[in-house]
Amino acid sequence: MSDAPTTAARLARNPHVGFVVFGALLMLLPVLASSGLLMTSTLMTLGFTLIYAIVAMGLNLLLGYSGLISLGTAGFMGLGAYLAAYVQDDLGLGFWVAVLAALVIPTVIGVLVGVVSLRVRSIYLAIATLTISEILLKTFEQAEWFTHGTAGKQSRYPVLFGVQADRAVVFLIIVVALVLVMMLTHNIVHGQLGRALHAMRASEVAAQAMGVNVLKYKLFAFAVATMYAGLAGALYLFFLKSSYPSTWNLFLSLNVVAMVVVGGLRSIYGTVVGAFVIFAVPELVLKRLPVIGDVSGLPYIFSGVLIIVAIMFFPQGLRGLWDIGRGLLARRRRPAEPVETVRDEVGVR
Amino acid sequence: MSDVLRVEGLSISFGGLKALDDLSFSVADTEVFGLIGPNGAGKTTVFNCITQFYRPDAGAVWFAPGAERLDRAGHHGSDAIDLVGEPVHRVIRYGLVRTFQNVEIIPELSVLDNVLIGGHVDFKASMLSQMLRLPGARKEEAQYREKAREALSFLSIDHLADQIAGGQPYGVRKRLEMARTLMAEPRLIILDEPAAGLNESETEQLADTIRQIRDRFGCSVLLVEHDMGLVMNVCDRICAISFGKFLALGTPEEIQRDVRVHEAYLGERDDD
Ligand SMILES: Nc1ncnc2c1ncn2[C@@H]1O[C@H](COP(=O)(O)OP(=O)(O)O)[C@@H](O)[C@H]1O
Ligand SMILES: [Mg+2]
Numbered sequence: 001m002s003d004a005p006t007t008a009a010r011l012a013r014n015p016h017v018g019f020v021v022f023g024a025l026l027m028l029l030p031v032l033a034s035s036g037l038l039m040t041s042t043l044m045t046l047g048f049t050l051i052y053a054i055v056a057m058g059l060n061l062l063l064g065y066s067g068l069i070s071l072g073t074a075g076f077m078g079l080g081a082y083l084a085a086y087v088q089d090d091l092g093l094g095f096w097v098a099v100l101a102a103l104v105i106p107t108v109i110g111v112l113v114g115v116v117s118l119r120v121r122s123i124y125l126a127i128a129t130l131t132i133s134e135i136l137l138k139t140f141e142q143a144e145w146f147t148h149g150t151a152g153k154q155s156r157y158p159v160l161f162g163v164q165a166d167r168a169v170v171f172l173i174i175v176v177a178l179v180l181v182m183m184l185t186h187n188i189v190h191g192q193l194g195r196a197l198h199a200m201r202a203s204e205v206a207a208q209a210m211g212v213n214v215l216k217y218k219l220f221a222f223a224v225a226t227m228y229a230g231l232a233g234a235l236y237l238f239f240l241k242s243s244y245p246s247t248w249n250l251f252l253s254l255n256v257v258a259m260v261v262v263g264g265l266r267s268i269y270g271t272v273v274g275a276f277v278i279f280a281v282p283e284l285v286l287k288r289l290p291v292i293g294d295v296s297g298l299p300y301i302f303s304g305v306l307i308i309v310a311i312m313f314f315p316q317g318l319r320g321l322w323d324i325g326r327g328l329l330a331r332r333r334r335p336a337e338p339v340e341t342v343r344d345e346v347g348v349r
Numbered sequence: 350m351s352d353v354l355r356v357e358g359l360s361i362s363f364g365g366l367k368a369l370d371d372l373s374f375s376v377a378d379t380e381v382f383g384l385i386g387p388n389g390a391g392k393t394t395v396f397n398c399i400t401q402f403y404r405p406d407a408g409a410v411w412f413a414p415g416a417e418r419l420d421r422a423g424h425h426g427s428d429a430i431d432l433v434g435e436p437v438h439r440v441i442r443y444g445l446v447r448t449f450q451n452v453e454i455i456p457e458l459s460v461l462d463n464v465l466i467g468g469h470v471d472f473k474a475s476m477l478s479q480m481l482r483l484p485g486a487r488k489e490e491a492q493y494r495e496k497a498r499e500a501l502s503f504l505s506i507d508h509l510a511d512q513i514a515g516g517q518p519y520g521v522r523k524r525l526e527m528a529r530t531l532m533a534e535p536r537l538i539i540l541d542e543p544a545a546g547l548n549e550s551e552t553e554q555l556a557d558t559i560r561q562i563r564d565r566f567g568c569s570v571l572l573v574e575h576d577m578g579l580v581m582n583v584c585d586r587i588c589a590i591s592f593g594k595f596l597a598l599g600t601p602e603e604i605q606r607d608v609r610v611h612e613a614y615l616g617e618r619d620d621d
Pocket of ligand 2: 392393394450
């Protein structure tokens, strides 16, 4: 009589519902913190983890789906942070304009960098983004009117709909942003856009024969990745209420690469887990260990080792381990490993 | 009978090597046309010149796909146009679709998703409406999924639609590549050594499939083969080339009797 069970089943299978449930669970964390079950410092670490998950989602679209690499993530994220502070505090234009500026301006710069470098060769994107990121870092140090230089830019929690936000509210904003980014990323990769990116990564030659304008889709992937970085930068600023140039260095960009590789290329939840492993584990676990916790540069060593282990033994990252585990539980043979990509034949034999 | 494709005076060199030398031939409407020659004769190079992966040093590639497909590619009228200089990714819009000698698929995607990429140029939903999964984009996706399933069932591999393409055996991947060509409203399908790696019965099935595609879609087929078996069976006419030069043109019987063709292939055997 009723079709309620089928509707429920359909909802349960809808990945967007999964993202919302995931977000709802994350929203319990500030509640735990305010009731004293979770340390404030832990909540901060988890908030930053989610922010890094947003950036890493963009890099996954770039590296995992499109096969491109950017080494300038930190620069674009920092730009988002300073823009948010400048628009909110110096110009007094409020939260929404600040977020908009952090989304749009880095993306425009990113597209310009992409147009110049991707025309030549894909690898030039890595070089160009590395360069632009260094230029941005120098700008953050020097442009006092914009960033307050090495003394650091101080900001405050935003005002939303006339209400002054606090740490818990900003955490909720971060969760909402992450869920939206997960949904958007899911939509991108599960349709014609995603197939075009896949085709391009598998073989540019074949993708072109199928009608994919390779430059256009590379630019698209890079634009989205830059937009996520700008957004994450703004959220970072609102959460920490300050920004220092030294934060936005190459190590951060490489750490974002590590999050994607360790979490698993082309996996949305894997990216979140990757952000947790690379950022939160050193903060919450390693630094509290005796002896090891005192080693300087520990997070560097940790991400470095994990990247090497992932590349050598788990090319599918933690997502791959998850698949294996699930396969064992289900006592089912895993689908055959994808065979190596067939190379294009255009070119010298 | 009018020509779909007219290749005129195609020449290209790589360094000092003249890979194609003033080569001309034409493919008629709904014809299955074979291009044969010993290894290294320049067959793949002809394909790459037609599809604009290579820019020929001289010559023209006249293509007459009809008003509808010209319109899709942004041209008015119904006359033949010269494809030389056209960006590679735009060639498929004219209804000129190819397969690859080494089978190019996306191993991580399902068989169905691989076929869907063949319909790429016909997707009209904007990037934004796809990112937001607006109803228009979803409807279009569903419509092309249906079309892709039909293409797969035409190649008798629809039962594999949801499996990962990378794990499929070679024969299935070849069929998958063929199914993909059917997504783009083909006017001319060009197949680079489609029988390579297939056994005798698979090759016979392939010949049937090629004829069925021609009859069902009303398109022409240009196929390149090193091995004579398939071309003799399926082609209406055959052009033989050697060292990038035109050798002979005719029906399979005529080509089989042609002395120059025999010499070219014998010469190859001497090389081995
Ligand atoms: N991109 C290239 N650069 C240099 N030489 C090439 C290139 N493509 C093809 N050739 C040469 O052109 C000749 C014809 O090759 P090809 O068209 O692949 O032959 P076939 O497909 O008939 O076996 C060969 O000598 C080959 O080495
Ligand atoms: Mg060849």
